[in-house]
Amino acid sequence: MRRTFNAAIFFLGLLALWQVAVMSGKWSPVLLPGPQSVAEYLWGAFGDGSLREATWVTLRRLLIGYGIGVALGMPLGMLTSTSQFFQDTLGSLALGLQTLPSVCWIPLALLWFGQTETAMLFVVVMGTMWSVLIATDTGARSISPIYARAARTMGSEGLHQWTRVIIPASLPYLISGMKQGWAFAWRSLMAAEIYVTILTGFGLGHLLHYGRELSAMDQVIGIMLVIVVIGLAADKLLFSPWERFLHRRWGTGML
Amino acid sequence: MDQKLAIDMPVPAKLVVEGVSKWFRTPHSTVQALDDVSLSVSEGEFVCLVGPSGCGKSTLLDIIAGLTKACSGRVLSDGEPVEGPGRHRLVMFQEAALFPWLTVIGNVLFGLKLKTELNAQERLEIAHAHLKLVGLSKFAHANVHELSGGMKQRVALARSLAPDPRVLLMDEPMAALDALTREQLYADIQRIWKARRKTIILVTHNVREACCLGDRVVLMSPHPGRVREQFTIPLPRPRDINSAELASYAREITSSLKGYIATVADE
Numbered sequence: 001m002r003r004t005f006n007a008a009i010f011f012l013g014l015l016a017l018w019q020v021a022v023m024s025g026k027w028s029p030v031l032l033p034g035p036q037s038v039a040e041y042l043w044g045a046f047g048d049g050s051l052r053e054a055t056w057v058t059l060r061r062l063l064i065g066y067g068i069g070v071a072l073g074m075p076l077g078m079l080t081s082t083s084q085f086f087q088d089t090l091g092s093l094a095l096g097l098q099t100l101p102s103v104c105w106i107p108l109a110l111l112w113f114g115q116t117e118t119a120m121l122f123v124v125v126m127g128t129m130w131s132v133l134i135a136t137d138t139g140a141r142s143i144s145p146i147y148a149r150a151a152r153t154m155g156s157e158g159l160h161q162w163t164r165v166i167i168p169a170s171l172p173y174l175i176s177g178m179k180q181g182w183a184f185a186w187r188s189l190m191a192a193e194i195y196v197t198i199l200t201g202f203g204l205g206h207l208l209h210y211g212r213e214l215s216a217m218d219q220v221i222g223i224m225l226v227i228v229v230i231g232l233a234a235d236k237l238l239f240s241p242w243e244r245f246l247h248r249r250w251g252t253g254m255l
Numbered sequence: 256m257d258q259k260l261a262i263d264m265p266v267p268a269k270l271v272v273e274g275v276s277k278w279f280r281t282p283h284s285t286v287q288a289l290d291d292v293s294l295s296v297s298e299g300e301f302v303c304l305v306g307p308s309g310c311g312k313s314t315l316l317d318i319i320a321g322l323t324k325a326c327s328g329r330v331l332s333d334g335e336p337v338e339g340p341g342r343h344r345l346v347m348f349q350e351a352a353l354f355p356w357l358t359v360i361g362n363v364l365f366g367l368k369l370k371t372e373l374n375a376q377e378r379l380e381i382a383h384a385h386l387k388l389v390g391l392s393k394f395a396h397a398n399v400h401e402l403s404g405g406m407k408q409r410v411a412l413a414r415s416l417a418p419d420p421r422v423l424l425m426d427e428p429m430a431a432l433d434a435l436t437r438e439q440l441y442a443d444i445q446r447i448w449k450a451r452r453k454t455i456i457l458v459t460h461n462v463r464e465a466c467c468l469g470d471r472v473v474l475m476s477p478h479p480g481r482v483r484e485q486f487t488i489p490l491p492r493p494r495d496i497n498s499a500e501l502a503s504y505a506r507e508i509t510s511s512l513k514g515y516i517a518t519v520a521d522e
Contacts, residue, residue, distance in 0.1 A: 150352040153320055154366035154418065155342035164365075168356040250355050251400025 041218040058203035069128025077136025102127035102188030127188030135177020139170030275328035287479035303469035311480025345420040351407035360395040366418035385413040405436035425457040
């Protein structure tokens with residue numbers, strides 16, 4: 001309760017600062033619209049369905065791309081963690097590609113797939129899978145060998161050892177890897193949507209892009225707010241339950 | 256194994272270690288951890304391996320468990336050569352090695368779930384019975400991090416005993432505990448051993464602990480690891496680690512070890 005209250009005060013304070021800055025008249029209302037006009041834009045865009053449509057298009061791309069990225073990155077990360085050969089080859093490739101900003105994939109995606117959904121997904125998958133791969137690899141390597149030893153003496157081997165010992169033991173790393181992957185997926189998708197116009201659906205990035213073209217600052221700020229809120233909500237819905245479970249079971253990060 | 260021979264033998268050897276040697280090779284040198292070690296342990300016997308650091312006692316336990324391969328020699332369990340880890344020989348480690356992603360009861364159930372001949376109800380009953388045996392029934396649904404060091408080792412003991420292994424191997428399970436907790440565990444282990452009558456091999460560097468728990472104490476000497484001398488401890492149980500008789504056995508073993516150190520120093 002107290003924490004909610006603190007958060008509410010903080011964000012109301014920010015809104016108030018914003019309003020004061022607008023009312024001071026130092027900046028042109030074209031460049032700095034007030035909270036009220038942004039709210040009006042959001043209300044209007046929500047009412048005529050364009051915002052809902054764009055949010056849906058963006059979320060669908062994000063979830064599919066992220067899903068593929070995790071589905072590829074996790075098994076490959078396990079592979080590199082168990083084999084010296086794959087660590088030296090695939091592991092090094094992943095490390096290199098992870099440092100490549102995902103915007104850099106866009107020219108290649110456009111030439112390969114044209115202005116299609118596939119190009120969008122490709123950029124998101126490339127932005128996600130390498131960081132998930134590396135997080136999984138690090139996780140599986142960091143677990144204490146004593147767990148595997150204890151499990152082996154109890155008769156756990158092969159697939160059973162993977163599903164009942166190594167994956168659960170590296171869960172803290174997997175969750176933080178998936179969280180990092182989510183942030184990368186979100187960023188790469190926004191970059192792709194801002195740079196690439198495609199006809200199969202306007203996402204939030206496109207609305208942001210057209211906001212700039214039309215110098216509609218209320219739209220730009222409004223869409224940015226929506227993007228931030230979705231990011232926060234995803235964190236709370238997708239990852240918080242897992243993190244609470246980890247804290248309770250492992251006894252880590254207790255306040 | 257010859258059936259007739261097995262019947263004729265009054266106490267069949269449960270575990271036989273035959274001429275086991277082990278080297279560890281590093282880029283710069285080769286360290287011999289064990290040199291031609293032979294040992295036989297009977298059914299239901301409690302044997303303690305003691306010795307200073309570097310005598311290879313933990314390595315020997317790993318080889319018996321099947322977690323490490325011997326460079327030469329072999330280990331027979333019920334006459335069968337040990338090729339790898341098996342659930343008839345469970346190991347308790349110095350750290351409890353409990354799985355933090357499972358609750359206490361989940362940990363005790365882990366080994367039981369690998370026994371396909373049991374159904375879910377039976378597994379749960381066995382797990383609860385073993386938690387009761389170590390006096391932790393109330394903590395069945397606790398998380399591992401909520402337990403003290405001594406409680407963790409008791410859960411590890413319950414987890415090792417629950418799948419009903421034929422041999423229990425303990426690698427310094429009390430080394431990380433405080434003295435009071437340790438004494439409580441000595442009493443618990445003696446009580447449980449009396450009730451369940453497992454074949455147990457315990458590795459320790461604490462001579463008194465070995466005298467308190469073992470039917471037999473095997474003294475090992477280091478560089479390379481060898482069996483130096485074996486002592487039978489005929490004291491009645493339960494034994495008190497602070498008793499005078501126990502102390503005199505411990506003194507005898509310690510002086511044998513000191514004698515060895517003195518001869519090495521003279522050379």
